[in-house]
Amino acid sequence: MSSISAEPLLQVTDLHKCYRSHGTEVAAVSGVSFRLDAGQSIGIVGESGSGKSTTARMLVGLETPDSGVISVQGRELTGRPRGRAERLRRARAIQIVFQDPYLSLDPRLPVGAAIEGVLRLHTDLAGPDRRRRVLQLLEQVGLGEQQAACVPRRLSGGQRQRVAIARALAVEPRVLVLDEAVSALDVSVQAQVLNLLTDIRQETGIGLVFISHDLAVVRYVCDETLVMYRGRVVEHDSTRRLLDDPTHPYTRLLLSAVPRPGWDPAAIARLRREVAGLGPAS
Amino acid sequence: MSLLTLTDVSLRMPALARRPLLDAVDLTVDRGEVVGLVGESGSGKSLTARAILGLLPPGAEVGGTIEVDGLDVLSAGRDDLRRLRSSQVSMVFQDPRAAINPLRRIGDYLTESVRLARGGDGRAATARALELLEAVGLPDPVRHLRQFPHELSGGMLQRVMIAGALMGDPSLLLCDEPTTALDVTTQAEIVSILARLQAEQGLGMLFITHDLDLAGAICDRVYVMYAGRVVETARATELFADPRHPYTAGLLASTPGVDRNHDRLVPVCGSPLSLLENPPGCAFAPRCDFAVDGLCANEPPALVQEGDRAVRCLRSAEISPGRSARAHTVRSAR
């Protein structure tokens, strides 16, 4: 369970990011704030254009916010780290697991070597100790020596995603961001990875920021959830309360759009048009 | 007579895979029925759709019969196949941007196959195209005719693809993961359009998806495929309330629900069968909690009818993989 400490593990305050597109300014993210404590997991849900992926990229430094503060354990993270020490410090604060496990692994390297490369960068371990740690990490995600020697092409989707998680954990980050990390996996494999994430959270006290469009998965993984729509946070509550009794119309719309027996898609379509004030179709 | 009947269909590609890509597939779709075909990667569901259209990859060895409205697809000549694809069966693909030529206008995309098939001037075809664009809920059909695909969003383009599929007045509509690439609210809209048009025109629809919940929500009957075989089929409500095959039960137990709390999901261990593996017995046995040594891995199980259900499991009579926890949420909607 989350430890109650004065200082949050991750504190995000008033993030903003705009893009210029065809001469107009598009607010990708406006005023996103939240806090994450150790061992907690927070979900960010939304559809395309909601700004959730941009937020994820800002958390790990792939994009620089126009304004706002991201701090881990009280220490502010700069958008553009200068110098090796700062770069490494930022890496140890937050890591990310991307959606497509095939594209996010170096196609040339056997996965064991890829993880070892990360260890060589971040630790002073000697060769044999490093290799032992690689096997330890792989074991933690349910893989073995045989997989360590494989290039990503030879592994299944689920295995690749586990490697991506192991690689992120090798840095020993405080916070792990998962950007649609299970969306590309087969259903039967998805549960394995979700359980793995729960285990890791309990074992290491790492904080999880779980970005997804899938409300059911978010319910399983996340203690709290933010709902984003067009760059803004429209609702933020404990996950169960949010999904059992949503307040904002957009949350209600998202919830009712989840397919299940007794579903009425036509009614949802109408709800959507009301909520967004959109035209008849988009 | 059913609109679509697959009888003992098998497909092998020895150059590519050691196991059959489709094996003893039996499937029917009647007029006015929505049938779901559910499976993960490697299950053969997309291949089944292509086989129905006679679009088989080179080097494929096919067995069994596929009948669409009386026509035997696998032995049909080129002209028959062309007629089949232009006016009897249509397919809606997953990615509209990949399936629609980006260099041609929407109007050309919609009318060209009809003009080629029926000849005559384009005016009748254009009128029909406008009619269908309106039916799929696009706001400005006349303008859309002149636009190029890149000017429309993914959701709008998928609607265009649906309109294109209906241009030839087909009696059977194949939908291959039509909403997988879309947002969940856009998915709802597209599905409602498909359902409405299907009901209005009394089409038979084969809805292929990996999303069990989606299939359960919109289909009358569902087939579950694993490693090229149909492992279970039942009416949607019954399948969800009482899955008889360990794979179906495993899928249902390992998918989190948006309205339920789970302490821990029960995953299906292992991963879907690769193309290089060709186990002699049940393909699911290595991952099955109910597999019996010496039985399941040796004999390939046969599809056993139980009323209007069928299960391909040697032990289905004696085991109860579990009444799905979803029993209480199932309504008699469909």
Add this chain to the structure above:
Amino acid sequence: MTALAVSVVGSGRLARLRSAGGGWLVVASALMLLAFVLAAVLAPVLAPYDPDLPVLGNVLAPIGAQHLLGTDQVGRDTFSRLLFGARTSLVGPLAVVVVATVLGVATGLLAGWRGGWVDAAISRVLDILFAFPGLLLAILAVSLFGKGVVAPVIAMAIAYTPFVARQVRGLVLTAKARPFVSAYAVQGFGAFSIATRRVLPNIAPTMLAQATVLFGYALLDLASLSFLGLGVQPPTADWGAMINQSRGAVLLGQPLSAVVPSVMVILTVVAFNVVGEELGDRIAKRDR
């Protein structure tokens, strides 16, 4: 280049190439190139005669037991000249390709990786260079620095650089967009280290295929230069020079000493194209 031929032929790939339908052409090309390289290296051992020694009593001899491919207009054994000529004819293009690849990779990597004004500036310079055909630059270089091999080779390398640079730039841009590069950045690797030690090795195989094809074109250009009398100077044997010097013989109705080096040039260029394209196809297929 030897390494290239060896890498194509060796390690069991010969069998696999043969099994691929139509692969006989690639195998034949690769083997032929290997033979040419060996011939060039072993020329002093293999050549029956001194390539530079005129024997005026035996000019324009036909194919025979004494002279495998006849003699040229001053009585030098064509076969021996062919063998020695392989050295200059193959080394020059090699130098061009190596220099062009090094320069091209450096500029393309810089442009693609940094983007922004760096990319814009470099691309404009490359555009200007594109306007000059290699041969023209080489002739300019000769007029400035005198005849020989060094000046044209350098000029040609500069002319070829934009082709390499542009391709590298494109490959780098594609790689930059792939999540694995972002992943490296998030893990804390520095930009320079990612670009050189992680992106470059990923695009290297494609560059190798490109370089192989470039070799053929460089050979053609340098041979043309020698044909014009601006490259390798007599009496040194060089295929292009041999064609030039045999012009008189052709007019006399004795084309053999001109045909033989021409055929060599053509065979070599075609072989390099075939092998290079096959490499490129295989790499593209592997990346699928």
